[in-house]
Amino acid sequence: MIIKSHLHFIEKIIEEDIKNGFSSEKIRFRFPPEPNGYLHIGHVKAIYLNFELGKKYNAPVNLRFDDTNPIGEKIKFTDSIKKDIKFLGFKWDQEYYASDYFQQLYEWAIELVKNNKAYVDNLPKAIIQFQRKNPFESGINSNYRNRSINENLYLFEKMKKGFFEEGTCVLRAKIDMSSSNMNMRDPIMYRILKKKHHRTKHKWCIYPTYDWTHGLCDYIEQISHSLCTLEFENRRPLYNWYLDQVCEKNKIRPKQIEFSRLNLSYSITSKRKIQYLINKKIIQSWEDPRIFTISGLRHRGYTSIGIKNFIQEIGISKRNNIIDTSLLEFKIREHLNKISPRVMVVLDPIKLIIDNYSSNKIEWVDSENNPENPRFGHRKIPFSKYLYIEKNDFLEKKRKEFFRLSIGCEVRLKNAYIIQANSIIKDSNGKIIEVHCTYDPKSKSGKKENIKKKGKIKSTLHWVSIKHSIPINIYIYNSLFLIEKTDKNLNQYINPKSIEKIIGYAEPSIHKAKKGDHFQFQRIGYFYVGTTKKYNKKLIFHKTVSMKDQWKKINDKNKKIEL
Ligand code: ATP
Ligand code: MG
Numbered sequence: 001m002i003i004k005s006h007l008h009f010i011e012k013i014i015e016e017d018i019k020n021g022f023s024s025e026k027i028r029f030r031f032p033p034e035p036n037g038y039l040h041i042g043h044v045k046a047i048y049l050n051f052e053l054g055k056k057y058n059a060p061v062n063l064r065f066d067d068t069n070p071i072g073e074k075i076k077f078t079d080s081i082k083k084d085i086k087f088l089g090f091k092w093d094q095e096y097y098a099s100d101y102f103q104q105l106y107e108w109a110i111e112l113v114k115n116n117k118a119y120v121d122n123l124p125k126a127i128i129q130f131q132r133k134n135p136f137e138s139g140i141n142s143n144y145r146n147r148s149i150n151e152n153l154y155l156f157e158k159m160k161k162g163f164f165e166e167g168t169c170v171l172r173a174k175i176d177m178s179s180s181n182m183n184m185r186d187p188i189m190y191r192i193l194k195k196k197h198h199r200t201k202h203k204w205c206i207y208p209t210y211d212w213t214h215g216l217c218d219y220i221e222q223i224s225h226s227l228c229t230l231e232f233e234n235r236r237p238l239y240n241w242y243l244d245q246v247c248e249k250n251k252i253r254p255k256q257i258e259f260s261r262l263n264l265s266y267s268i269t270s271k272r273k274i275q276y277l278i279n280k281k282i283i284q285s286w287e288d289p290r291i292f293t294i295s296g297l298r299h300r301g302y303t304s305i306g307i308k309n310f311i312q313e314i315g316i317s318k319r320n321n322i323i324d325t326s327l328l329e330f331k332i333r334e335h336l337n338k339i340s341p342r343v344m345v346v347l348d349p350i351k352l353i354i355d356n357y358s359s360n361k362i363e364w365v366d367s368e369n370n371p372e373n374p375r376f377g378h379r380k381i382p383f384s385k386y387l388y389i390e391k392n393d394f395l396e397k398k399r400k401e402f403f404r405l406s407i408g409c410e411v412r413l414k415n416a417y418i419i420q421a422n423s424i425i426k427d428s429n430g431k432i433i434e435v436h437c438t439y440d441p442k443s444k445s446g447k448k449e450n451i452k453k454k455g456k457i458k459s460t461l462h463w464v465s466i467k468h469s470i471p472i473n474i475y476i477y478n479s480l481f482l483i484e485k486t487d488k489n490l491n492q493y494i495n496p497k498s499i500e501k502i503i504g505y506a507e508p509s510i511h512k513a514k515k516g517d518h519f520q521f522q523r524i525g526y527f528y529v530g531t532t533k534k535y536n537k538k539l540i541f542h543k544t545v546s547m548k549d550q551w552k553k554i555n556d557k558n559k560k561i562e563l
Contacts, residue, residue: 007453008316010049010193010257014057014225017255017311022208026252027059027224031085031092031215034066035077035198038286038293041307041328045262047225048311051090061091062087062221063436067099068213070197072275078198080286084294094221098213099199101220105208108246108326109171109189113152113366117245118189119145121156122169131177139185161191162205166192171206175241183238187211215239217253218248226254229261230320244314262314262323265484267292275491278309282482282494289542290480290498295529300477301518301528301544306335322485324423329545336526341369341376344414344462345506345521349388352463354419356438357385358415367415370520381507383416384465388505394435395460396424403458405435411459418443418457424487462522469505474527476500476542504541515538523547 007015018024029050033039039047045136046307054061064563075173085092112118131140147153147155156171158164171190179185189212194205208363218226232239239256247253263269274291274482286293289300299306310331314323363383389405398406405411410420417439425434480498481490504521513519517529525546531537 009318010053010227010259011056012314013255013257013436014053017224022224024057024059025438026061026222027057028063028222028223028252029054029059029225029227030062030223031407032064032066032217033081034069034271035081036043036069036072037077038295039082040215040269040271040274041264041267041292041297042262042269044088044294044307044311045259045314045316046227047056047085047088047090047228048308049259050314051088051092051173053225053227054093059224062223063092063097064098064217065098066214066217067097067197067199068208068210070193070195070207073198073231075198078081080295080555083418084298087294087298088308096217096221098197098208098217099197101167101213101217102204102208104220105213105216106206107209109212110153110156111188112173112245113156113171114149115245116149117174117180118171118175119147119152120159120169121145121172125167128188129170132182135180135182141177142172142186145174145177145186145553156190159190160204160206160285162194164192164268166194167202168192173241181234181237183211183235184241187238208327210462211235211238211244214254215242215254218256219243221249222252224252226256228256228258230258231261232256233258244392245292246450258318259316260318260320260490262311263320264328265322265325266479266481267325268481268490274501276490280491282491289475290477297315299528299530299543300334301336301526303335303339303518306332306487309335326549329549332545333526333547336520338370338372340518340526341372342367342519342522343507344381344464345472345504345510345524345527346390346464346469347476347502347504347521347524348391348396348464350391350432351434351466352394352419353420353434353436354385354387354389354439355436358440359385361385362468363416365415379509381415381509382465382468383413384467386466387413387463388466388469389413389435389461389463393459394421394432396432404461405437405459407499410457411461412443412445412457413463414441414443414462416462417441462506462524464505466505468508470508471509472506472510472541473538474502474504474543476502476543487509513541515539518544520547 030261031047039439045237050061065078087254121142124488131141170188172186172188172275175184177185188209190206193207236256283291285294311330364380365383366378367381395402395406405421407421412418419437419439421435421437423436424432427433478498479481479495482493482495513531515531519527521527526544527546528542530540530542
């Protein structure tokens with residue numbers, strides 16, 4: 001049962017089609033990536049849309065690799081695309097390749113030539129472009145437009161057999177050089193590319209263009225609703241024109257429907273631009289955690305559930321806009337909050353000495369592993385005289401609005417006692433090296449009589465016992481770009497601090513951490529456990545996301561990164 005008011009515009013179209021007699025059993029979708037790069041967060045929107053519709057209408061969703069351009073297409077990309085779709089938890093019906101249909105497409109192209117609807121053009125690319133003119137001015141017909149059918153058949157065959165060099169001729173559809181839609185001004189159907197294709201190898205030296213290929217592949221697979229992004233909207237008449245040439249009456253005629261792309265602030269969602277960053281060595285690979293590829297996000301600890309919740313939240317529309325990255329992070333945080341055990345880790349330590357605490361004493365204080373979910377249980381954390389706290393949780397002289405530790409002030413140490421800072425020791429450069437304080441032995445956390453004290457103490461700090469702490473490798477990721485809209489001149493706006501490698505000091509329970517675990521480092525953020533690529537496979541804690549929205553801070557500080 002489908003509730004009307006919750007339908008997005010594509011569902012409404014499908015519902016309308018069913019109402020008008022289209023059999024719901026014939027509904028079929030496809031996701032058609034070009035294997036020339038890894039999938040990014042933008043693709044998730046298209047994947048989610050197609051596969052969720054598939055589930056809703058109990059319809060198959062094909063995975064079709066749109067591999068019509070041998071330059072840049074590789075098997076490693078088809079593999080990564082499949083891995084990413086699986087990571088998102090979706091299952092495709094059939095796996096197809098546009099290159100599977102090259103022979104059929106070629107035969108249909110011959111039909112077009114025979115019907116005087118396509119011709120071989122020998123004009124150079126620049127002249128073809130020039131003759132197209134602009135939407136306000138009619139184009140100019142090519143001199144070759146009126147070649148005889150026989151000559152065209154002869155030349156097209158020679159093109160296919162490799163007699164001509166790249167760039168010397170193309171096959172063009174004969175449509176209308178004065179159409180107000182530029183896509184209809186005799187578009188190119190085939191070009192010569194003497195390149196090895198990752199699947200068909202050297203079998204073909206002419207390759208069909210996207211437009212000639214896409215709709216016809218949809219037709220071959222009997223896709224009922226072919227969903228694509230808005231930039232294809234004015235190519236729809238051409239999609240339909242090509243279908244008109246081959247479509248048989250008793251077959252499903254695919255319907256192209258466009259929706260808006262997903263664009264995210266402070267990120268890029270373009271394979272070409274990501275490839276550029278790799279070529280310039282600005283990022284390491286397609287899987288770099290600073291980039292919003294699915295595998296980059298996965299390495300950083302984004303969960304498929306969190307990512308899908310985000311896509312669901314933004315919805316499907318026809319309006320192009322830029323979505324705030326903080327919304328994505330919010331959704332990730334929301335999910336990680338539920339599934340991550342808590343630990344205390346100090347990233348930038350300063351030594352805290354509790355003068356009235358015995359140096360031989362160790363207390364194992366009790367802590368909940370996840371207050372959101374009692375099933376996570378409890379753990380014991382060692383408390384002692386010598387602790388680390390975060391450097392920025394201490395300020396020598398109290399300032400207004402600073403409620404953490406400063407001399408003369410009290411704070412609570414999480415799961416332990418209330419302390420008051422009394423004095424500091426500085427080194428010869430004036431750097432604080434020790435904070436001395438006293439603890440209130442009666443203030444132990446969890447005791448009933450201490451609840452009334454709660455209101456007075458404004459801050460709770462995380463800490464670790466120095467003697468028991470375990471140093472861990474941490475990678476902190478910050479925005480790769482210093483600007484919100486990343487259109488051009490990418491390398492001018494690279495954040496030099498987009499990755500920081502540091503050592504943190506964790507409570508002993510961290511020794512159980514293993515690859516693939518998520519943790520909340522209390523008061524800091526969520527972290528994901530990976531390993532180094534080297535043989536010794538050291539654990540690395542990747543920062544997934546901060547506890548709080550950092551982007552607002554970036555925007556507020558006039559686009560200056562201060563994380
Ligand atoms: P890129 O610009 O990164 O190369 P693309 O559109 O060329 O992307 P394809 O592999 O052709 O990448 O895309 C496969 C499918 O994913 C297409 O249907 C495309 O419309 C969709 N898609 C790509 N980018 C986005 C995005 N940012 N938002 C929503 N859908 C997208
Ligand atoms: Mg594309």
